[in-house]
Amino acid sequence: MDIRVTVWNEYRHERSHESVRAIYPQGIHNTLATALGEKGFATRTATLDETEHGLSEDVLANTDVLIWWGHMAHGEVRDEIVERVKKRVLDGMGLIVLHSGHFSKIFRSLMGTTCDLKWREANDHERIWVVAPGHPITEGLGEYIELEHEEMYGEHFDIPAPETLVFVSWFSGGEIFRSGCCYTRGRGKIFYFRPGHETIPTYHNPTIQKVIANAVRWAAPTEGAQRVFGNRPPLEPQGSK
Amino acid sequence: MDIRVTVWNEYRHERSHESVRAIYPQGIHNTLATALGEKGFATRTATLDETEHGLSEDVLANTDVLIWWGHMAHGEVRDEIVERVKKRVLDGMGLIVLHSGHFSKIFRSLMGTTCDLKWREANDHERIWVVAPGHPITEGLGEYIELEHEEMYGEHFDIPAPETLVFVSWFSGGEIFRSGCCYTRGRGKIFYFRPGHETIPTYHNPTIQKVIANAVRWAAPTEGAQRVFGNRPPLEPQGSK
Amino acid sequence: MDIRVTVWNEYRHERSHESVRAIYPQGIHNTLATALGEKGFATRTATLDETEHGLSEDVLANTDVLIWWGHMAHGEVRDEIVERVKKRVLDGMGLIVLHSGHFSKIFRSLMGTTCDLKWREANDHERIWVVAPGHPITEGLGEYIELEHEEMYGEHFDIPAPETLVFVSWFSGGEIFRSGCCYTRGRGKIFYFRPGHETIPTYHNPTIQKVIANAVRWAAPTEGAQRVFGNRPPLEPQGSK
Amino acid sequence: MDIRVTVWNEYRHERSHESVRAIYPQGIHNTLATALGEKGFATRTATLDETEHGLSEDVLANTDVLIWWGHMAHGEVRDEIVERVKKRVLDGMGLIVLHSGHFSKIFRSLMGTTCDLKWREANDHERIWVVAPGHPITEGLGEYIELEHEEMYGEHFDIPAPETLVFVSWFSGGEIFRSGCCYTRGRGKIFYFRPGHETIPTYHNPTIQKVIANAVRWAAPTEGAQRVFGNRPPLEPQGSK
Numbered sequence: 001m002d003i004r005v006t007v008w009n010e011y012r013h014e015r016s017h018e019s020v021r022a023i024y025p026q027g028i029h030n031t032l033a034t035a036l037g038e039k040g041f042a043t044r045t046a047t048l049d050e051t052e053h054g055l056s057e058d059v060l061a062n063t064d065v066l067i068w069w070g071h072m073a074h075g076e077v078r079d080e081i082v083e084r085v086k087k088r089v090l091d092g093m094g095l096i097v098l099h100s101g102h103f104s105k106i107f108r109s110l111m112g113t114t115c116d117l118k119w120r121e122a123n124d125h126e127r128i129w130v131v132a133p134g135h136p137i138t139e140g141l142g143e144y145i146e147l148e149h150e151e152m153y154g155e156h157f158d159i160p161a162p163e164t165l166v167f168v169s170w171f172s173g174g175e176i177f178r179s180g181c182c183y184t185r186g187r188g189k190i191f192y193f194r195p196g197h198e199t200i201p202t203y204h205n206p207t208i209q210k211v212i213a214n215a216v217r218w219a220a221p222t223e224g225a226q227r228v229f230g231n232r233p234p235l236e237p238q239g240s241k
Numbered sequence: 242m243d244i245r246v247t248v249w250n251e252y253r254h255e256r257s258h259e260s261v262r263a264i265y266p267q268g269i270h271n272t273l274a275t276a277l278g279e280k281g282f283a284t285r286t287a288t289l290d291e292t293e294h295g296l297s298e299d300v301l302a303n304t305d306v307l308i309w310w311g312h313m314a315h316g317e318v319r320d321e322i323v324e325r326v327k328k329r330v331l332d333g334m335g336l337i338v339l340h341s342g343h344f345s346k347i348f349r350s351l352m353g354t355t356c357d358l359k360w361r362e363a364n365d366h367e368r369i370w371v372v373a374p375g376h377p378i379t380e381g382l383g384e385y386i387e388l389e390h391e392e393m394y395g396e397h398f399d400i401p402a403p404e405t406l407v408f409v410s411w412f413s414g415g416e417i418f419r420s421g422c423c424y425t426r427g428r429g430k431i432f433y434f435r436p437g438h439e440t441i442p443t444y445h446n447p448t449i450q451k452v453i454a455n456a457v458r459w460a461a462p463t464e465g466a467q468r469v470f471g472n473r474p475p476l477e478p479q480g481s482k
Numbered sequence: 483m484d485i486r487v488t489v490w491n492e493y494r495h496e497r498s499h500e501s502v503r504a505i506y507p508q509g510i511h512n513t514l515a516t517a518l519g520e521k522g523f524a525t526r527t528a529t530l531d532e533t534e535h536g537l538s539e540d541v542l543a544n545t546d547v548l549i550w551w552g553h554m555a556h557g558e559v560r561d562e563i564v565e566r567v568k569k570r571v572l573d574g575m576g577l578i579v580l581h582s583g584h585f586s587k588i589f590r591s592l593m594g595t596t597c598d599l600k601w602r603e604a605n606d607h608e609r610i611w612v613v614a615p616g617h618p619i620t621e622g623l624g625e626y627i628e629l630e631h632e633e634m635y636g637e638h639f640d641i642p643a644p645e646t647l648v649f650v651s652w653f654s655g656g657e658i659f660r661s662g663c664c665y666t667r668g669r670g671k672i673f674y675f676r677p678g679h680e681t682i683p684t685y686h687n688p689t690i691q692k693v694i695a696n697a698v699r700w701a702a703p704t705e706g707a708q709r710v711f712g713n714r715p716p717l718e719p720q721g722s723k
Numbered sequence: 724m725d726i727r728v729t730v731w732n733e734y735r736h737e738r739s740h741e742s743v744r745a746i747y748p749q750g751i752h753n754t755l756a757t758a759l760g761e762k763g764f765a766t767r768t769a770t771l772d773e774t775e776h777g778l779s780e781d782v783l784a785n786t787d788v789l790i791w792w793g794h795m796a797h798g799e800v801r802d803e804i805v806e807r808v809k810k811r812v813l814d815g816m817g818l819i820v821l822h823s824g825h826f827s828k829i830f831r832s833l834m835g836t837t838c839d840l841k842w843r844e845a846n847d848h849e850r851i852w853v854v855a856p857g858h859p860i861t862e863g864l865g866e867y868i869e870l871e872h873e874e875m876y877g878e879h880f881d882i883p884a885p886e887t888l889v890f891v892s893w894f895s896g897g898e899i900f901r902s903g904c905c906y907t908r909g910r911g912k913i914f915y916f917r918p919g920h921e922t923i924p925t926y927h928n929p930t931i932q933k934v935i936a937n938a939v940r941w942a943a944p945t946e947g948a949q950r951v952f953g954n955r956p957p958l959e960p961q962g963s964k
Contacts, residue, residue: 090354090399092616112351113331113426116470124475127717129878129899130707134574134669138707143879152475155852156468156866158331158427161887163402163645168878168891168899174476176852176893185354186399187616225612225620227397229357234365234393235415235609333857368958370637370658371948375815375910379948384638396611397625402646404886409637409650409658417611417652428857466853466861476850572836572881594833595813595908598952606957634957638950640813640909643886656958667836668881709879711839716847716875717897 002042003220006063007033008055010070011047013198020198028069028196028203035209041216048073053081060084065094065216068101071198082106090186094219096212099196102157107192110185111159118154118175125172126150126195128179132166137180137191137214145207151197153177159192169194180211182218187227189219243283244461247304248274249295251311252288254439261439269310269437269444276450282457289314294322301325306335306457309342312439323347331427335460337453340437343398348433351426352400359395359416366413367391367436369420373407378421378432378455386448392438394418400433410435421452423459428468430460484524485702488545489515490536492552493529495680502680510551510678510685517691523698530555535563542566547576547698550583553680564588572668576701578694581678584639589674592667593641600636600657607654608632608677610661614648619662619673619696627689633679635659641674651676662693664700669709671701725765726943729786730756731778733793734770736921743921751792751919751926758932764939771796776804783807788817788939791824794921805829813909817942819935822919825880830915833908834882841877841898848895849873849918851902855889860903860914860937868930874920876900882915892917903934905941910950912942 009029013020024031033043044063046054048070060066066085070077082105089095089110097107102115128145130138145167154175160183167180179194193211196202203209250270254261265272270286278284285304287295289311301307307326311318323346330336330351338348343356369386371379386408395416401424408421420435434452437443444450491511495502506513515525526545528536530552542548548567552559564587571577571592579589584597610627612620627649636657642665649662661676675693678684685691732752736743747754756766767786769777771793783789789808793800805828812818812833820830825838851868853861868890877898883906890903902917916934919925926932 110353112353116468118470118473120473120475122475127897131878131880131901132666132706132884133709133879134666134671134704134706136704136706139705141707143707143710154473155854155891156470156856157854158468158470160401160424160426161404161855164884165888168901170893170897170899172475174850174893176891176899178854178891183401184614184616185401189616222616222618223621224614224616224618225623225625227357227399227615228625229359229397229399232359232361232395234361234363234413368656372637372639372660373643373907373947374638374950375907375912375945375947377945377947380946382948384948384951396613396650397615398613402614405643406647409660411652411656411658415609415652417650417658419613419650425855425857430857463857463859464862465855465857465859466864466866468856469866592835594835598950600952600955602955602957604957636955638952640950640952642883642906642908645884654957665883667883709839709881711841711879711881714841714843714877716843716845716895 002040003216004042004062004064005036005067005216006044006046006059007036007067008046008069010073011049012073013071023199023201024203028198031203032067032212036213036216039213041213048076053077055081055085057084060088060093063093064221065096065219067096067098067212068104068106069098069196070104071100074104077105079105082109086110089188089190092187092221094216094221095188095190096215096219097190097192099194102192110183110190113160114158117157120152120173121197122152122173123149124152127170128167128195129170130166131168132164135164135166136218137166137211139214140210141207147195147202147205149200150195150202151200153194187221187224191215191219243281244457245283245303245305246277246308246457247285247287247300248277248308249287249310251314252290253314254312264440264442269439272444273308273453277454277457280454289317294318296322296326298325301329301334304334305462306337306460308337308339308453309345309347310339310437311345312341315345318346320346323350327351330429330431333428333462335457335462336429336431337456337460338431338433340435343433351424351431354401355399358398361393361414362438363393363414364390365393368411369408369436370411371407372409373405376405376407377459378407378452380455381451382448388436388443388446390441391436391443392441394435428462428465432456432460484522485698486524486544486546487518487549487698488526488528488541489518489549490528490551492555493531494555495553505681505683506685510680513685514549514694518695518698521695530558535559537563537567539566542570542575545575546702547578549578549580549694550586550588551580551678552586553582556586559587561587564591568592571670571672574669574703576698576703577670577672578697578701579672579674581676584674592665592672595642596640599639602634602655603679604634604655605631606634609652610649610677611652612648613650614646617646617648618700619648619693621696622692623689629677629684629687631682632677632684633682635676669703669706673697673701725763726939727765727785727787728759728790728939729767729769729782730759730790731769731792733796734772735796736794746922746924751921754926755790755935759936759939762936771799776800778804778808780807783811783816786816787943788819790819790821790935791827791829792821792919793827794823797827800828802828805832809833812911812913815910815944817939817944818911818913819938819942820913820915822917825915833906833913836883837881840880843875843896844920845875845896846872847875850893851890851918852893853889854891855887858887858889859941860889860934862937863933864930870918870925870928872923873918873925874923876917910944910947914938914942
């Protein structure tokens, strides 16, 4: 069965800023959903201003991997929806957090840290180096990804040390950044991927789309063992099996 | 300067249950504070029913390592105090979470998971094996710690994979448990240590006291680099230094 | 294309000990190769006493995942074959090391430690607990795997801390052991899996076969980025792209 | 008792190249030993061309932390001395590997990988960013260390993922590098620290000296639990204690 991907976007910048709309006329979510659909994923989209932010119990139950882009309105995401998403992640749904999503409630709640960082909107040149060759998220990549212009994000990035660090960015202005970070929380896999400022056409870049597609495949749920909790009688002595 | 330790205890079981009071007449907090004081730490205590749960800004500002025991009243810990503690941990204060503190708001908030587990009150025999020999938290220990009777905690323990796994428990009833788990969050070090059911005199055990003392030394703040965030101008080209 | 698996076995116990031959008449390698073949993998076998231990450059070049069982004759494996296998692992071939293979030259060379441990041949009852639910190596498993009789392996197991700890064993004699350990070395994935003493029919157990099959899928090479090394001119300033 | 540090240097470049001797007239080892001695460590030196490379059983038995710099003559280090050093590391001696020591036999043997990398001698500007604020190796540092000129080392650096990644370097020529990497092997702590090309006065830099001193304190042996191996009788049933 195709992996079912829901692309969530705050979808405010595109409606309020002409410069952003010029790049993403249908919103970042539709750009990504179209690109992923062409790669064979079953995609849908959801946005902040829909009912329940588009993330009903039913939508989440039918989502294998959720992609999250937000920036100016993190605070408007309702806490009960955040809890709903978190519960699904812990139960096995994959989560891919993009760029300014580092400050989203869902990401901060899963990380346990502030997720703060340094930043600069100055059209730095970015070079995203692979530091985990052979990792499935790097399929089809060379040694690095070139982005001629991007917003700079710099260390310190206040996250728990990634379980796997896949990418580190170099910026022409003098900074480095841990740009591709893998985590497991409960049964769910989480990938943070740095690039994607709303005023730059990064998500039209085929290499960036390839990374996101790779991450979707990596984060998709498995049939691995369930988590079992609660009070229980002894298993031993072994005659009790 | 001596390491300043604050031992926080919910301090409800000891007041409501004669069987617990018989073991910890002054409360778990005073048993631990006395033991740590004898080892040269500067100790104080704090409990749930004090003003601000005994954790004022001033107390936290003067605490190097906070020890946390709670069980029946996690829900009564006020969210703003949890946030205050979390902020201090991320800024460098050590945190040692004991036993049923796995379900405390502060631990779950820092972990990002449910922290759920299996359990059984049946006086299992527990053997806590060292799996990280040479780790400072194991100073002065042999291969394992024997506890003749303890509550069983079993997997799955829903935590992020520890940065360092120091102890794994064996229970006579047939379970294993990751009993000593190290984390870093922000500049703060966190150690979860499993044993210590309120109806068993575990915290009077000198070896358990030694582990907690070792953990205090390990978790104490360093003068390591600060976290710096925010908007900033480019550092490059290098002439700009 | 099917994943190509080579099952390597020392194949000495089965020929010298009637009790082992009774359990594995064609050798451990053929038991495993048959089981994996039935699951759809393209399997072959190789043994110590074949030319080049059955691991010619050609065989390795056509192997996606190598499974390794050895015990009494680790010292007879020639160093140049070990180096050949290691080179292939670093270049992306998966490696699954079983049971007494912990002391093989190839495993110790990839780990950098002694890989020593405790052991006892006393038909302990073993219960292998999942501590990484959702991990692909746990597909189709319950909370634990029961083995009525097995050789005991106990801590300390002198390995680098696993990148992912998947299983922890409980033994009726009182020990625990980190039984399922994932590593990455170069582009290659490595999985150590504990059970499988030669006098016990563990590799006929369908659940054990399932774990090994899961591990083969997990360890199979990806098309992830290559490792590139050596002297190189500057990439910057960005005009040089 | 003072921490006992042995600074090992290949000590060939300084004798064969006037340009190197101009920077380190007494050799890199004496520059570092003097700097560390001034900070209160008990230092001695050892070099390749001494008997047993200066690393007799007695010297190693009286060394808490060994610092290693080598480059042009890695192949001349005798295998039995490498094994001797490795045994001591696994037993608890700290090891700090500097710069071109990435290709030393001792480091490759402990890592299990090729430890290969990219490089360029072009006087790149290097900026070494702290990515683990609060880590003891960062004591007294700011956000980054500036080195006006250094040899470039670039990814991919073929090492196991560090247990703790402390530093990441930015180079003006366009590369990044994982420059400060912590490992545990057996009871021993290992720190790899990138800077220090022999034609550049990096080891006279007080900040670099501070990092190395911090690393010595971090890597010094503890009184933590020993590793115990071998055949053993059952511990259970618990009456057998």
